Amino acid sequence: xxxxxxxxxxxxxxxxxxxxxxxxxxxxxxxxxxxxxxxxxxxxxxxxxxxxxxxxxxxxxxxxxxxxxxxxxxxxxxxxxxxxxxxxxxxxxxxxxxxxxxxxxxxxxxxxxxxxxxxxxxxxxxxxxxxxxxxxxxxxxxxxxxxxxxxxxxxxxxxxxxxxxxxxxxxxxxxxxxxxxxxxxxxxxxxxxxxxxxxxxxxxxxxxxxxxxxxxxxxxxxxxxxxxxxxxxxxxxxxxxxxxxxxxxxxxxxxxxxxxxxxxxxxxxxxxxxxxxxxxxxxxxxxxxxxxxxxxxxxxxxxxxxxxxxxxxxxxxxxxxxxxxxxxxxxxxx
Ligand code: FE
Ligand code: FE
Numbered sequence: 295x296x297x298x299x300x301x302x303x304x305x306x307x308x309x310x311x312x313x314x315x316x317x318x319x320x321x322x323x324x325x326x327x328x329x330x331x332x333x334x335x336x337x338x339x340x341x342x343x344x345x346x347x348x349x350x351x352x353x354x355x356x357x358x359x360x361x362x363x364x365x366x367x368x369x370x371x372x373x374x375x376x377x378x379x380x381x382x383x384x385x386x387x388x389x390x391x392x393x394x395x396x397x398x399x400x401x402x403x404x405x406x407x408x409x410x411x412x413x414x415x416x417x418x419x420x421x422x423x424x425x426x427x428x429x430x431x432x433x434x435x436x437x438x439x440x441x442x443x444x445x446x447x448x449x450x451x452x453x454x455x456x457x458x459x460x461x462x463x464x465x466x467x468x469x470x471x472x473x474x475x476x477x478x479x480x481x482x483x484x485x486x487x488x489x490x491x492x493x494x495x496x497x498x499x500x501x502x503x504x505x506x507x508x509x510x511x512x513x514x515x516x517x518x519x520x521x522x523x524x525x526x527x528x529x530x531x532x533x534x535x536x537x538x539x540x541x542x543x544x545x546x547x548x549x550x551x552x553x554x555x556x557x558x559x560x561x562x563x564x565x566x567x568x569x570x571x572x573x574x575x576x577x578x579x580x581x582x583x584x585x586x587x588x589x590x591x592x593x594x595x596x597x598x599x600x601x602x603x604x605x606x607x608x609x610x611x612x613x614x615x616x617x618x619x620x621x622x623x624x625x626x627x628x
Contacts, residue, residue, distance in 0.1 A: 302563065303342065304341060305338075305344060306376075306564070307344045327354055336369070342369075344372060372415060374416050379400045386425065389446035390442045418457065419454075419459045423473060426473040427472040451491055461480055465500065477514050481520060496508070496511060499537075512550060516557045525566035527567050
């Protein structure tokens, strides 16, 4: 029973790029082109596919052919394309920008990115409308934001029924309130969008710091057959820290993996981290090591016993099953 992506991993290429924030506006390291980042990702070992930002960042403005050749050379493939609809041009929003010409620019950029997704054979398009939402009370009419977001998703995904479009939700940052903010409202919007090829990308960390149970949020998406992919990372629930997998919320991570395993998840486990001060290769390796360990542990978890404990809603009994495996000392401490 180890067929379920036991040893398969993917990553967002940005975790091997350069990080900038509002303090180190000069960046946390030298400029890195997307091709440099792809090479670094390949050096991790075990990453088979990448989620690539589009347009491809320079220096040198790498072309689609450059990226394709490099992926072939390094033995990786394109997992997804993420159009950058959250940069300076779109600072007041992409889908919900008050200026119709900017909204059109976002749709056009996504259309170009979608062509690239086909050219590179991506599994899906990842849509993260990071600047869509609002910052202040009274600033925006929620019904208008809903209309514009639903309409934009119909425009971009409607013409491509064979290509999945995954919406990544996030509660806040960069906006104080993002439009696609949680699992339930994103699923509700997807219902209004009304297209079979639109679903959710569930970022474990976004779910955590949005106050959800990531496992319960995953169940919600799975029940509606709308879970396209997941991003794995960790945080302290106050912010999108994008730390290494399992570094803070070990038990919730285990529960999340269990949920996906039981649903027959067969996709590579996707890393999404921002190792500002760590070596990104080591940060990715730490996550991969943790995922392998937790997935192996799940193989030994007695699911019948777990189900029996859950049927009784026996919190301590259910946790003990996991801790007995996680901590040798726990069982020995009787
Ligand atoms: Fe993410
Ligand atoms: Fe994030």
